[in-house]
Amino acid sequence: MTHPNATATRPEVAAVSCTHSDTTARFFRAxxxxxxxxxLExxxxxxxxSAECVEHVGISQPRVSVHLSCLADCGYVIARRDGRKLRYSVGDPRVAELVTLARALAADNAAALDCCPRIPPKSSANGDAR
Amino acid sequence: MTHPNATATRPEVAAVSCTHSDTTARFFRAxxxxxxxxxLExxxxxxxxSAECVEHVGISQPRVSVHLSCLADCGYVIARRDGRKLRYSVGDPRVAELVTLARALAADNAAALDCCPRIPPKSSANGDAR
DNA sequence: TCGTAGTATTCGGCAAGGCGGATAAGTCAA
DNA sequence: TTGACTTATCCGCCTTGCCGAATACTACGA
Incomplete structure (x- = not known):
């Protein structure tokens, strides 16, 4: 599913509205x-x-499996069978664009970007954080 | 504040690493x-x-206030006083770029983009959706 | 000064979603 | 077919974060 390229989309702002926002938000959520x-990076x-991914992020294999499936469903990555392994890659060049752009913006605002520090001033005890 | 360009910021994929990811993820979370x-759109x-925003999204004013503050903290929007009101606008053109790009990608994958439909097959009763 | 409009913070409640561990399901080599 | 290996699903637990309502704070006008 999800043919990798095939895309032809070009950036065109305007015409927003709609529940398009919901879909896009979902996209960002990933x-x-x-x-x-x-x-993804x-x-x-x-x-x-998958094994490399598991080692890279350091969490359990089942979790990584879910994360990768999620990224694949969203179209960020493509899974390819190689023997009994799965190899993941990014098929759409716009993904790199998106990440690069976001990284640049985030870097510029990194200073104030504790983002929503106002939201969780609750909680108590428990010093385990993460 | 927040000079649009200013800092370096040149597209360079790879070579990322670092906890840069955390900051960027935070950015996406917004x-x-x-x-x-x-x-934002x-x-x-x-x-x-603010009043226009409240009306537009249809949730309580306090919530909108928090959301707008969050967007401002992340550098997506800028708040400007006008009388006793606050007016919000987008100061960095790259924000539009980012949204446009994401929208294009999301649209292309909208089909399979129920994103993480695999994650919440739990729960029961309660049909209030969201 | 006081009153009002606009904005921000606090609070309790609740669903979404991330986590590890156990285990099922699929894939290939012998 | 069996066994080894790789990947996906199920389970309970727990944190994150969104929500409305109440309310405090701030800026401006009279």
Missing amino acids: LSDPTRLRL FILAAERT | LSDPTRLRL FILAAERT
Whole structure:
């Protein structure tokens, strides 16, 4: 599913509205998790196997499997069978564009970008953070 | 504040690593909420007051206030006083670029983009969706 | 000064979603 | 077919973060 390229889309602003926002937000959500983003960046650099991904991010294999499936469903990466392994790669060059652009913006605002520091001033005890 | 260009920021994929990912993920998180994304798109089209934003998204004023503060902290929008109102606008052209790019990608993958439909097959009762 | 409009913060509640561990399901070599 | 290996699903647990309502704070006008 999801033919990798085939795309022809070109950036065209305007014509927003609609529940298009919901879909796009969903799209962003996939990248809003540090682990998934790390995985995407890792795969962006080169084709990777699941095992490599597991080692790279350091969480359990089942979790990585879910994350990779998520990235694949969203069209960020493509899975390819190689023997009994799966190799993941990024098929759409716009993905790199998107990440690069976001990284640039984030870097510029990194200063104030504790983002939503106002939201979780709750909680108590528990010093384990993560 | 926040000079649009200013800092380096040149597209260079790979060679990322670092906890840069965390910051960037944080950045994406701001756009991963449909309400916030809707607000950003709304403001992207024209400068808006808080009241307009509240009406546009249809949730409580306190919530909108938090969302707008979040967007401002992340550098997506800029707040400007006008009388006793606040007017929000987008100061960095790259924000529009980012949204446009994401929208294009999301549209292309919208088909399979139920994104993480595999994650919440739990729960029961309660048919209130979201 | 006081009153009002506009904005921000606090609070309790609740769903979404990330995590590890156990385990099922699929894939290939002998 | 069996066994080894790789990947995906299920499970309970727990944190994150969104929500409305109440309310405090701030800026401006009279």
